[in-house]
Amino acid sequence: MASSFCTVLPSHVLARKASFPPAPSEIFRTSLAPERFRRHRRRFLQFSCPKVVRAVSSMATREGAATVAAEGSKIRVAHVLTVAGSDSGGGAGIQADLKACGARGVYCSTVITALTAQNTAGVQGVNMVSEEFVAEQLKSVLSDMHVDVVKTGMLPSVGIVKVLLHSLNEFPHLALVVDPVMVSTSGDVLAGPSILEVFREELLPRADIVTPNLREASTLLGGKQIETVADMHEAAKLLHDMGPRNVLVKGGDLPGSFDAVDVFFDGEEFYELRSARVRTHNTHGTGCTLASCIAAELAKGSPTLSAVKVAKRFVETALDYSKEIVVGDGPQGPFDHFLMLKREMQGSRKHWIFEPSRLFLYAVTDSVMNKNWDRSITDAVKAAIEGGATIVQLREKEAETGYFIEAAKSCLEVCRSHGVSLLINDRVDVALACDADGVHVGQSDMPVRVARALLGPDKIIGVSCKTPEQAHRAWTDGADYIGCGGVYPTNTKANNKTIGLDGLKAVCLASKLPVVAIGGIGPSNAGAVMEIGAPNLKGVAVVSALFDRECIVEEARKLRATLDKGKTSNS
Ligand SMILES: Nc1ncnc2c1ncn2[C@@H]1O[C@H](COP(=O)(O)OP(=O)(O)OP(=O)(O)O)[C@@H](O)[C@H]1O
Ligand SMILES: Cc1ncc(CO)c(N)n1
Numbered sequence: 329m330a331s332s333f334c335t336v337l338p339s340h341v342l343a344r345k346a347s348f349p350p351a352p353s354e355i356f357r358t359s360l361a362p363e364r365f366r367r368h369r370r371r372f373l374q375f376s377c378p379k380v381v382r383a384v385s386s387m388a389t390r391e392g393a394a395t396v397a398a399e400g401s402k403i404r405v406a407h408v409l410t411v412a413g414s415d416s417g418g419g420a421g422i423q424a425d426l427k428a429c430g431a432r433g434v435y436c437s438t439v440i441t442a443l444t445a446q447n448t449a450g451v452q453g454v455n456m457v458s459e460e461f462v463a464e465q466l467k468s469v470l471s472d473m474h475v476d477v478v479k480t481g482m483l484p485s486v487g488i489v490k491v492l493l494h495s496l497n498e499f500p501h502l503a504l505v506v507d508p509v510m511v512s513t514s515g516d517v518l519a520g521p522s523i524l525e526v527f528r529e530e531l532l533p534r535a536d537i538v539t540p541n542l543r544e545a546s547t548l549l550g551g552k553q554i555e556t557v558a559d560m561h562e563a564a565k566l567l568h569d570m571g572p573r574n575v576l577v578k579g580g581d582l583p584g585s586f587d588a589v590d591v592f593f594d595g596e597e598f599y600e601l602r603s604a605r606v607r608t609h610n611t612h613g614t615g616c617t618l619a620s621c622i623a624a625e626l627a628k629g630s631p632t633l634s635a636v637k638v639a640k641r642f643v644e645t646a647l648d649y650s651k652e653i654v655v656g657d658g659p660q661g662p663f664d665h666f667l668m669l670k671r672e673m674q675g676s677r678k679h680w681i682f683e684p685s686r687l688f689l690y691a692v693t694d695s696v697m698n699k700n701w702d703r704s705i706t707d708a709v710k711a712a713i714e715g716g717a718t719i720v721q722l723r724e725k726e727a728e729t730g731y732f733i734e735a736a737k738s739c740l741e742v743c744r745s746h747g748v749s750l751l752i753n754d755r756v757d758v759a760l761a762c763d764a765d766g767v768h769v770g771q772s773d774m775p776v777r778v779a780r781a782l783l784g785p786d787k788i789i790g791v792s793c794k795t796p797e798q799a800h801r802a803w804t805d806g807a808d809y810i811g812c813g814g815v816y817p818t819n820t821k822a823n824n825k826t827i828g829l830d831g832l833k834a835v836c837l838a839s840k841l842p843v844v845a846i847g848g849i850g851p852s853n854a855g856a857v858m859e860i861g862a863p864n865l866k867g868v869a870v871v872s873a874l875f876d877r878e879c880i881v882e883e884a885r886k887l888r889a890t891l892d893k894g895k896t897s898n899s
């Protein structure tokens with residue numbers, strides 16, 4: 329059988345590799361930037377079996393999907409090897425590299441050159457790994473794994489640099505990102521002046537990009553003063569003369585600068601990359617993260633300047649998200665690569681596992697009703713909760729997005745303070761923007777699987793179902809509950825088929841998920857609905873019976889009393 333193998337490698341590697349298109353029915357490797365790959369995808373695919381077609385099609389179209397190759401039904405992922413030191417504090421070095429690659433969707437293997445005892449106060453100790461053992465780690469990884477880009481951080485001795493150069497010679501196709509780590513921001517020496525010569529003479533000429541901070545650029549250039557953006561241009565040019573294909577002089581430490589300015593030079597053009605300077609002490613590991621992100625983007629196939637721009641934006645965003653987090657008591661803290669810690673630490677969000685009993689009295693808001701009764705969404709939600717609602721869904725079909733997000737945030741505060749979950753109808757984007765507890769989708773809204781992929785594992789997803797088949801699908805797609813109806817006729821939804829108590833019962837029996845009944849339910853019939861005798865029917869959802877009434881609190885109390893009564897008589 330003809331075997332098919334295709335690899336998309338960064339454009340800079342393309343320059344070093346064979347021509348395109350490769351011959352069919354032979355093992356081929358080619359190297360294409362994603363733009364070119366997309367254009368040539370058809371030609372690629374005609375050589376490949378259907379499984380390869382599927383794997384390869386998804387890889388160049390999904391942003392951040394770091395697949396670089398398909399072989400039969402197997403998919404190879406973009407892969408960065410970091411050769412760096414460990415930071416016990418977890419903010420810089422190997423730990424930052426792993427997190428950065430993880431956050432950018434790229435696999436990361438590690439060759440550790442040194443162990444540092446380090447925290448937010450500084451570096452307390454360094455324990456170098458022997459040259460032999462660095463060589464052994466390199467051999468283990470490179471002899472077995474398909475690495476796309478090597479990224480270097482702390483290289484504490486000339487011997488270790490030599491060992492690395494030896495491996496790079498054996499694998500000339502590997503792209504190389506050099507972060508010339510020398511002194512930590514706390515002022516501690518991570519690699520002494522003895523390494524300068526081998527850096528200048530051998531490592532930099534091999535690099536696709538080198539990313540010194542101001543101090544490192546100055547040291548590599550024999551002590552040149554770098555105090556202005558103009559000096560950074562000059563330094564980038566002089567460093568480029570040493571042989572790397574591209575240079576990025578980082579200005580994180582540029583004195584008196586309102587922006588965080590980095591200067592990129594590709595040998596022809598200079599680019600000043602500016603971002604807002606985030607006011608924070610949590611900048612430990614920015615350099616390692618930036619270089620790893622660049623490596624990750626190169627591994628996915630980005631051109632170098634794009635990789636640098638994405639990496640810089642990533643660092644800026646992560647710093648902004650983490651500006652208030654506190655991890656240690658020292659002057660320079662780490663930041664959160666996954667943009668999650670702040671939310672967790674604020675303590676407002678409790679990660680409860682979805683508890684089906686929450687469906688008991690499910691209040692669904694309606695923008696038209698609120699307008700008719702001249703109420704804000706927040707006031708309506710407050711009243712429903714006061715009356716005993718156990719979960720709230722915002723169903724704001726007409727609301728403009730900006731207004732909807734603000735209203736949802738305000739409702740979320742109310743809900744959180746009462747331990748009530750808040751879901752958003754249909755609008756996954758709004759749920760994400762305000763960090764709601766989940767969404768409720770209809771059969772023609774965003775599919776549950778897609779919503780789950782966007783929202784992650786711990787958000788609640790409910791889906792409307794009228795039939796046992798839909799209920800089964802909801803389960804296999806990863807929903808948490810189903811909304812079943814309309815049980816009785818209702819004016820809330822035009823042309824909505826009524827399924828009656830029999831239809832509700834059929835869906836409950838077929839469903840492995842908890843069910844909430846909806847459609848024309850109020851205090852007069854809620855009892856009958858709950859009496860159908862399905863253990864997974866956990867509650868009723870109401871719209872008009874609450875929100876199209878003068879006093880929401882009173883109506884909610886009445887409903888709650890009916891439901892509570894049914895519960896006690898059944899137990
Ligand atoms: N406060 C800040 N706000 C925004 N961006 C910043 C800030 N500080 C640094 N950066 C950016 O972070 C990246 C890393 O630059 P920096 O000069 O901090 O590297 P570094 O000194 O090698 O970092 P470290 O040694 O702490 O890992 C650059 O793109 C820089 O512009
Ligand atoms: C291990 C290690 N590598 C790099 C840096 C630079 O931030 C650091 N502080 N520690």
Ligand SMILES: [Mg+2]
Nearest residue numbers: 509541615616
């Ligand atoms: Mg650095």
